[in-house]
Amino acid sequence: MNVFIVIAAYNEGRAISKVIKSLQNSGYHNIVVVDDGSKDNTSQVALDSGAVVLKHVVNRGQGAALKTGMEYALRNGADIIVHFDADGQHRVEDLKAMISPVASGKYDITVGSRFLTKAKIPFMRKLTLKTAVLVVWLFYGVKMTDAHNGFRAMNRKAAQKINITSDRMEHASQIVEEMYKKNLRYKEVPVIILYTDYSLNHGHGGIKQALKVFMNMIRRKIFN
């Protein structure tokens, strides 16, 4: 099985090398880092660590970056594509549990869920995430425990079918929507998200951003 790990990175020069190294140490060697127009040395660091680097000339958002990585993986014969976090939030140890349901052919896509484990999650983050779960349920009728988890593994078919048109952060809910619309067999897998100080101070998860995602979901509902 040809497993490709796709990592979307924006200004992750500090964290990315460790992530790539730990993946390689676990036997994953097709690592695709999409540098989404970073202003730091993300590309160079990732390249030196032995990953394939795709560089967005200008920043296009995480959704766009993931799609670029998927496109590359598909063109290079990937059987399974994994979305993995650039700043060390996802554990390499969880990879096997994420991949095996897809590899066995039973499911088309797995999505990580931090709510299926007993791990502690910062309260504010829990609040926004659970709101997202509710919104996804209301919008698409898909019941998930964690609707905005960036840890995913999918087979070729799913990668071809899931069309991410949302360039920015709302791609997460769009993937759920696509999963549902294209009748993909999906499964949530318990994963532990590491909330390091670094990742907590690193942008995502704020109320402001959550609102923006929500507005874009409504917009998509109206115009598409």
Add this chain to the structure above:
Amino acid sequence: MVEFNIVQILIIVFALFAWSRGILRLRDKDISIGEFAFWSLIWAVVIFAAVFPYIIAWISSKVGIGRGVDLAIYVSIILLFYLVFRLYVKTDNQDREITKLVREIAIRDAKKKKKK
């Protein structure tokens, strides 16, 4: 002889000016003939309204709006909404096209460390 007040003259001069810009852009092929027709129609209506305000007043009384000026404002707002919507669709499409371009460039220039 019809006498125009200053506002009427200003509107007419501005509309003619805007229309002349349209002609220039058509000549440089920046806009299509259809777009030019659209804008010509709009400026023609503006000039017509400025020259014959009483006709606008008459129309507005027919459709149940008190003053001619009010009708002009309502129509303008609707038109503006329409134009904003068109712009919105256009930027959205452009956004998507830029992403596509950026993606293709990234994939084409995929970098790998050379194995020693």
